[in-house]
Amino acid sequence: MLTKKEAAEAVRNAKVVTGVTWAQLAEAVGRPLAWTTAALLGQHPMSKEEAGAATALLELGEDVALALQTQPTRGALDAAVPVDPTIYRLYEVIQVYGPTIKELIHEQCGDGIMSAINFRLDVRRVPDPGGDRVVITLDGKYLPYQW
Template sequence: MTTKKEAADAVLAAKVRLGLTWTDLAEALGTPLAWTTAALLGQHPVPKEQAERAAEILELPADAVTALRLQPTRGALESPVPTDPTIYRFYEVLQVYGPTIKELIHEQFGDGIMSAINFRLDVRRVPDPAGDRVVVTLDGKFLPYQW
């Protein structure tokens, strides 16, 4: 049986081979861009209809549909500290600004956390004369601790 990792690798290879973008796939599946990308990279279970459609578009075998539908082990990286420069920068941002984010959440909302389950993500490009900016929006529901 194909694993979620193997299915994700097949998705990436097919995406390149077919000249598709994540936006193309999200539009074809009728799902949000960030969710689609994460799901096809193995971070979410893909509902049957979308898994079948993705496999059709990407010309994947039937066992890839099953793998895409499996419950994932979320957040599993290949190393505890990411080595990919783009992913490492987010790790670095959280090392520097994590305590600040935590303090501001507690000050503005109270004792609790930002949900990563009831969550939205957006990545966009903003032109800037000094060089285009990467704007990443992390939008999670506040979950108060309940004692």
């Protein structure tokens, strides 16, 4: 059986061969774009139906569909400090603004955290006269610490 990492590589390769977009895959799977993309990259388990819809569109076999259904080991970074420029910039944002985000969550919500389990993500391009912008929305449920 393929690993989730091998299945993710097969998905990426098939996207190039078929020309299928992440948005088309999300529509076929019937789930949000960010969730579908993360699942196909190995970060969420897919149902049999979801995996089947994706692999059919990508012209991939049952071995990939089975791997997409397995429970993942979450966390996609191979190193503590990412080297990919796009991922590194997000890491840099957290390095610079992480303490601010923490302070603002605590001031506005109390002693707690933002859930990454009960979570929504959106990424979109927004035209701007000074150069297009990337808007990333992180929408996590607030979880208070319970002592």
